Amino acid sequence: MNLALLNNGTRFIILLLLQIIVFSQARIGPLGPYYIDIIVFPLAYLLLPFRTPRELQFLLAFAIGLIVDISMQSPGLHAGASVFTMAVRPVVLRLLEPRGGYDKLHSPTLQRFKWPWFASFISILSLVHILFYFSMEVFTPLFLGTILIKTLLSWFVSTLFIFLIVIILNPLD
Amino acid sequence: MFPRSKVFSELGNLILFLFLEGISFYLIITYNDSQAKIYHNSVNVISGTVANQASKIRGYFSLKEQNNILLKENAKLKAKLFNLVEKQGAKPEDLNLNIKENQIFNLVSARVVNNSISLRNNFLSLNKGRKAGITENQGVIGENGVIGITKAVNDNYTTVMSIFNSQTKISARIKDKGYFGSLVWNNNGDVRFMTLNDIPKHVPIKLGDKVETSGYSNLFPSGILLGKIVGKRIPPGSSTYELKVKLYQDMTKIKFAYVVINYETPALDSLYLQMKSL
Numbered sequence: 298m299n300l301a302l303l304n305n306g307t308r309f310i311i312l313l314l315l316q317i318i319v320f321s322q323a324r325i326g327p328l329g330p331y332y333i334d335i336i337v338f339p340l341a342y343l344l345l346p347f348r349t350p351r352e353l354q355f356l357l358a359f360a361i362g363l364i365v366d367i368s369m370q371s372p373g374l375h376a377g378a379s380v381f382t383m384a385v386r387p388v389v390l391r392l393l394e395p396r397g398g399y400d401k402l403h404s405p406t407l408q409r410f411k412w413p414w415f416a417s418f419i420s421i422l423s424l425v426h427i428l429f430y431f432s433m434e435v436f437t438p439l440f441l442g443t444i445l446i447k448t449l450l451s452w453f454v455s456t457l458f459i460f461l462i463v464i465i466l467n468p469l470d
Numbered sequence: 471m472f473p474r475s476k477v478f479s480e481l482g483n484l485i486l487f488l489f490l491e492g493i494s495f496y497l498i499i500t501y502n503d504s505q506a507k508i509y510h511n512s513v514n515v516i517s518g519t520v521a522n523q524a525s526k527i528r529g530y531f532s533l534k535e536q537n538n539i540l541l542k543e544n545a546k547l548k549a550k551l552f553n554l555v556e557k558q559g560a561k562p563e564d565l566n567l568n569i570k571e572n573q574i575f576n577l578v579s580a581r582v583v584n585n586s587i588s589l590r591n592n593f594l595s596l597n598k599g600r601k602a603g604i605t606e607n608q609g610v611i612g613e614n615g616v617i618g619i620t621k622a623v624n625d626n627y628t629t630v631m632s633i634f635n636s637q638t639k640i641s642a643r644i645k646d647k648g649y650f651g652s653l654v655w656n657n658n659g660d661v662r663f664m665t666l667n668d669i670p671k672h673v674p675i676k677l678g679d680k681v682e683t684s685g686y687s688n689l690f691p692s693g694i695l696l697g698k699i700v701g702k703r704i705p706p707g708s709s710t711y712e713l714k715v716k717l718y719q720d721m722t723k724i725k726f727a728y729v730v731i732n733y734e735t736p737a738l739d740s741l742y743l744q745m746k747s748l
Binding site: 351352355356359362366371372373374376377380381384433434436437 | 480482483486487490491493494495496497498499500501502504505508509
């Protein structure tokens with residue numbers, strides 16, 4: 298229990314720092330208005346243990362989203378996206394449920410699962426986060442095309458960076 | 471097997487989720503400029519449409535009453551026209567009432583689809599907008615007086631700053647005497663009375679004197695009757711009256727309004743700008 302607390306706490310802090318100090322500074326714009334935001338911090342709340350109380354999951358997702366929002370001056374965008382993604386997480390977990398189910402004490406980390414499972418888990422949920430984020434950023438369905446292009450570009454780059462982080466830091470339960 | 475496979479295992483989770491998303495949404499539309507604009511514009515269109523439909527339906531129930539009011543107003547106008555003809559010795563068709571060159575004012579009639587009187591700063595909505603020729607800063611009048619000044623206009627709707635708004639000031643004068651001042655509402659929640667300020671204290675004022683628009687602001691034509699004086703006092707140390715005016719218009723039940731389009735406004739405005747740049 299204490300180990301999980303320590304691991305997750307460290308993860309939240311490291312990912313927050315990485316997001317705010319490194320990735321949020323680099324808004325890549327090779328395609329004019331379709332700039333790319335690299336969003337890696339969702340990894341922090343996605344790796345919360347299965348046994349985390351649902352209320353705590355929402356609150357933690359909201360908190361980390363809000364901190365990123367404050368540093369990026371986009372109040373509410375990441376907070377809303379994080380809470381929404383957290384709500385979708387059980388659905389994805391059920392879709393990907395291995396035979397024999399999950400061990401309640403584990404977290405969805407690479408330590409417990411193989412790459413195909415982990416890659417689909419992360420990429421689906423980071424897509425949800427980024428899609429929600431850009432929908433709220435553009436804020437009108439009139440520019441659906443813009444939303445989709447921005448989402449796909451940022452999703453691709455962000456997911457690559459998340460995998461890179463996972464490989465380097467190898468997060469545990 | 472897996473204990474938390476449901477999205478919301480309990481009602482509390484759902485409430486917390488909705489609560490947090492609500493906060494996020496509030497933050498988004500409060501602190502992000504472009505989102506706030508989109509949000510307010512959408513709300514304006516939606517609420518305008520809804521209010522318009524509701525007012526259409528409500529309109530059927532008061533058709534008879536409204537008809538009578540309009541008939542009366544029509545009769546009044548006709549009487550005015552005939553008086554004018556009588557005085558000037560001309561025929562109605564000679565007055566050229568429909569030719570734009572002779573026209574300084576034009577009126578656009580609109581239905582009031584939303585109205586507030588209970589706030590400190592009150593606003594109304596009309597169901598006509600830019601398409602009908604309405605722009606910002608035009609006067610709005612009713613059957614028995616002034617209603618307000620247009621503040622925001624989109625294609626189909628107009629928001630009007632009511633006379634019951636702390637920012638509204640109407641240039642008014644005392645009928646037959648000519649002394650003018652500004653008519654304001656002192657936010658006391660009483661929508662029957664307004665206050666006429668800036669009339670010098672040497673002017674003989676009688677209770678019952680009528681107050682009308684002065685025509686100095688080019689928002690309103692001169693001579694629209696507004697109300698009558700029911701109370702006067704001179705605040706200690708002041709050189710002007712504070713006159714209590716009882717309005718003829720009952721703002722609590724207006725259904726129709728006329729937006730005053732002044733064809734001279736652009737010319738007057740450019741003159742004013744010239745003067746300011748001197």
